[in-house]
Amino acid sequence: MExxxxxxxxxxxxxxxxxxxxxxxxxxxxxxxxxxxDGTGRIVSSAPDRLEIAWQDQQ
Numbered sequence: 001m002e003x004x005x006x007x008x009x010x011x012x013x014x015x016x017x018x019x020x021x022x023x024x025x026x027x028x029x030x031x032x033x034x035x036x037x038d039g040t041g042r043i044v045s046s047a048p049d050r051l052e053i054a055w056q057d058q059q
Contacts, residue, residue, distance in 0.1 A: 001051065003028060011036070 015021030
């Protein structure tokens, strides 16, 4: 995932040849909430080498 200072982020998905491919852009806030067109998430925990996110699909 690429978090940007303007409050947007780009999820990186596995593409051809295992190269990262950008997914649909989303928004994040300082409370740890993430918003994508098809769902929301919240940051559960973070470490220098790991980011754990709980996702919930929109219905």
